[in-house]
Structures are given as C-alpha cells and as structure tokens.
Amino acid sequence: MSSAPKQEFDVIIIGAGAAGMMCALEAGKRGRQVLLLEKAKKTGQKILISGGGRCNFTNIFARPESFLSNNPHFCKSALTRYTQTDFISLVEKQGIAYHEKKLGQLFCDGSAAAIVDLLEAECAEANVSIWRDAGAKAIRQCDDCFAVSVNDRSISASSVVIATGGLSIPKLGANDFAYRIAKTFGLQLVTPKPGLVPLTFDPKDKMRFSELTGISADVMIHCRKTSFRENLLFTHRGLSGPAILQISSFWQTGEPIYIDFLPDVNCETLLKDKRRDQPKSNVAKILGEHLASRLVVKLLAEFPSLPELGNCSDKLIQKLAAAINRVKLLPNGTEGFAKAEVTVGGVSTDELNSKTMEIKSVPGLYFIGEAVDVTGFLGGYNFQWAWSSGYVAGQYA
Numbered sequence: 001m002s003s004a005p006k007q008e009f010d011v012i013i014i015g016a017g018a019a020g021m022m023c024a025l026e027a028g029k030r031g032r033q034v035l036l037l038e039k040a041k042k043t044g045q046k047i048l049i050s051g052g053g054r055c056n057f058t059n060i061f062a063r064p065e066s067f068l069s070n071n072p073h074f075c076k077s078a079l080t081r082y083t084q085t086d087f088i089s090l091v092e093k094q095g096i097a098y099h100e101k102k103l104g105q106l107f108c109d110g111s112a113a114a115i116v117d118l119l120e121a122e123c124a125e126a127n128v129s130i131w132r133d134a135g136a137k138a139i140r141q142c143d144d145c146f147a148v149s150v151n152d153r154s155i156s157a158s159s160v161v162i163a164t165g166g167l168s169i170p171k172l173g174a175n176d177f178a179y180r181i182a183k184t185f186g187l188q189l190v191t192p193k194p195g196l197v198p199l200t201f202d203p204k205d206k207m208r209f210s211e212l213t214g215i216s217a218d219v220m221i222h223c224r225k226t227s228f229r230e231n232l233l234f235t236h237r238g239l240s241g242p243a244i245l246q247i248s249s250f251w252q253t254g255e256p257i258y259i260d261f262l263p264d265v266n267c268e269t270l271l272k273d274k275r276r277d278q279p280k281s282n283v284a285k286i287l288g289e290h291l292a293s294r295l296v297v298k299l300l301a302e303f304p305s306l307p308e309l310g311n312c313s314d315k316l317i318q319k320l321a322a323a324i325n326r327v328k329l330l331p332n333g334t335e336g337f338a339k340a341e342v343t344v345g346g347v348s349t350d351e352l353n354s355k356t357m358e359i360k361s362v363p364g365l366y367f368i369g370e371a372v373d374v375t376g377f378l379g380g381y382n383f384q385w386a387w388s389s390g391y392v393a394g395q396y397a
C-alpha cells in the first residue's frame with residue numbers, strides 16, 4: 001500500500017466496449033461519479049463491426065446453458081438479473097428498429113452504430129465522463145482507493161472495473177491488459193484460447209478438400225458431448241461457418257470432430273431402400289440428390305470404383321453411410337486470435353462474486369465482459385453476457 005492521490009472519481013471503468021459502457025451508465029444512474037477510459041479514439045469498436053455491421057445485440061433464447069465456463073453456474077446470477085428482455089426494452093426505448101434473423105438472433109435493421117449511440121446517450125444522461133485515447137497503463141492499490149495511471153497522470157477512485165475484453169482481433173487493439181492486472185493482484189486465470197474461430201486442415205485434408213472452397217452444407221457437428229446443427233463452409237484453409245465457429249469453442253488441439261453431412265437422412269436406410277427399388281442406380285447420383293455433387297465425390301473418395309447399388313453388400317452400404325453421416329476429421333489448429341470472435345477463458349470465476357462481479361480478495365476491484373472466463377455461443381450471447389455482467393457490476397461499483 002502507498003499514499004493515495006486525491007480521489008477524483010467514485011468509479012473508474014477501464015474499456016468502453018459493450019460491458020464497460022453498460023456498467024458506466026448503470027453506476028452513473030446511481031449517482032456515482034464515473035470515469036470511463038477508452039484506449040481507442042472511439043467507443044464500442046467491436047459493436048461497430050459486429051454482426052456484419054448490424055450488431056447481433058442479443059438472443060431471445062439466451063440462458064445459462066448457452067455459455068461455457070469452468071464454472072457453468074457462475075453466469076446464472078447476472079443473466080437472471082439483467083436479461084435479454086431488459087436489453088430489448090432499452091433498444092425499443094431508443095426507437096432502434098430490429099429483427100430476428102434466425103435462431104433467436106436479434107440484429108439492428110440499420111447500422112450497429114445505433115447501439116453505440118444508445119449507450120453513449122445513456123452514459124451522457126447518467127453524467128458519465130468518457131476519456132477517449134486514454135489507455136490505462138497500471139493500477140495500484142492505495143489505502144482506501146485505487147490509483148490508475150493513464151497518459152501522464154494518476155487518477156483515483158474507490159472502485160475500479162476492468163472491462164478491457166479478451167485477445168480476439170488484436171488489430172482492433174485487443175490486448176492482455178485484464179490478464180496482466182489479474183496477475184498483479186495474484187488472481188487465477190483460465191488459459192485464454194481463441195473461440196468462435198475457423199478450424200484449419202493439415203496439408204493432406206487441405207489437398208483432399210481444396211476443390212470445395214466456398215461450398216456450404218447444413219450439418220450436424222459433434223465434438224465430445226457437444227453438438228450443433230448449423231451451416232458449415234469449406235474455406236481454402238479448412239472449415240468455417242456457424243457450425244464450425246460454435247464447435248471451435250469446445251474443440252481442444254488433437255481432438256477429432258464428427259460431421260453428419262445429411263442430418264435429416266439416415267443414409268444406410270436410404271441406400272438400402274434404393275438398392276431394393278432401383279438396383280441399377282449409382283450411389284453418388286442418389287446422394288447427389290441431397291448434397292452438392294462435388295462434396296459427394298470428395299466424401300466418397302475412398303471408394304473409387306463402386307458397383308451398382310444392387311451389388312453393394314450391407315457392409316459396404318454401412319461404410320458408405322458412415323462416409324456421409326459420420327465423417328471424422330482431425331483439424332490441426334484454428335485461425336487464431338486474428339480471426340476469433342471471442343476469447344475462451346480469462347479471469348477465473350473462482351475469484352469473483354457472481355452477484356456483483358467483484359474480486360473476492362480485493363474489495364472494490366471488478367472484472368466484467370469478455371475478460372472473465374464466461375463465453376457465449378455464437379448468436380448474440382456474448383453481447384448479452386457483456387450487458388448482464390456490466391449491469392450487475394454497475395449496481396455495486
């Protein structure tokens with residue numbers, strides 16, 4: 001502990017992304033003197049690029065089961081106290097038009113900038129001071145406050161909220177500030193890794209599937225006990241599309257993934273029925289009625305000279321069906337933080353009070369949003385976590 005600089009603010013929130021702005025406006029509404037620090041020249045940079053520029057700001061079906069964490073129960077309190085309905089009410093109060101795209105995903109009809117404008121307007125109404133181009137460098141604990149060094153000065157507050165996000169998209173300024181501060185205060189981290197990220201093939205599979213770049217298919221994808229039904233896209237480096245992004249957050253290096261390319265069709269039954277009714281038919285042609293022919297050719301590549309269906313044994317039909325309904329692939333990695341939508345892992349939830357987001361061992365210090373080991377599925381869940389965790393911290397900081 002060292003002597004305190006003059007205390008100028010009640011709360012300093014570091015990072016003006018989704019979580020930081022929500023926290024700032026809530027703390028401001030309580031009459032707290034709030035300073036929001038943002039390293040970049042503008043607030044809400046990730047909001048602006050999210051959802052293809054239209055911001056998938058929440059999901060109608062958000063619930064704790066849609067979030068990954070070493071402690072799956074941790075997110076329950078915040079998600080219950082500030083729900084998707086609460087954020088939708090805020091969007092409606094500001095007259096922002098929106099629509100459901102699919103699977104409960106809510107997007108702005110117009111630009112994502114409307115969400116940033118909403119948060120800035122609410123912050124202004126709550127008398128939040130926002131300093132842009134003001135990156136925090138370090139935090140020091142004083143007798144009864146925290147001193148934050150920013151640019152060439154030190155400012156102090158009785159509460160500090162770390163809302164600096166994770167490591168995804170470093171070219172937008174993502175950095176390890178939250179983890180460095182956590183280490184300074186002796187807090188545990190769950191090792192961060194890229195999430196919602198394309199997976200890459202080893203050279204052999206890259207060659208095998210090279211002609212499929214740009215082809216997409218509606219698949220069921222499995223990794224360990226988790227599965228998703230979504231679209232998959234072949235890329236020149238491997239696999240992408242919502243199905244792959246979803247499963248990537250669960251996938252660990254060295255593990256296989258299993259893909260069902262015809263989730264509504266039991267290929268064994270289909271082929272056996274066709275063998276009975278059309279024995280002279282060709283396997284690739286039959287499967288080509290359900291899937292892109294180029295994809296069928298690649299999936300059946302290990303069966304170079306197939307007989308007419310009438311001459312296919314039960315055993316061969318089972319193998320052919322597995323080549324479509326249960327394709328095992330071994331990705332060799334991900335496209336990394338440069339392409340990841342989120343960071344899986346972060347400040348361990350063991351360190352935090354789930355009701356307040358305050359560090360149990362350091363009263364007055366809070367972590368919220370993506371910096372924490374809570375990661376949502378694809379589809380508006382990550383912003384919901386930012387709103388919910390920001391909201392609860394804003395009630396106590």
Ligand code: FDA
Pocket residue numbers: 014015016017018019020037038039040043044045046047049050051052055056057058134135136137163164165166168169172173174175177340341342368369370371379380381382383384386
């Ligand atoms: P976020 O990263 O948004 O904000 C952190 C802020 O802290 C940044 O403004 C940063 O500049 C600032 N900062 C960092 N260090 C600092 C320092 N030392 N001092 C001061 N400021 C500092 N999610 C979703 O639900 N729906 C969607 O449509 C999308 N789409 C999407 C697209 C793309 C391309 C990406 C990369 C991500 C998404 N996401 C998403 C994920 C979503 O953007 C993400 O989960 C939230 O932005 C996390 O919000 P935070 O406020 O926690 O961090």
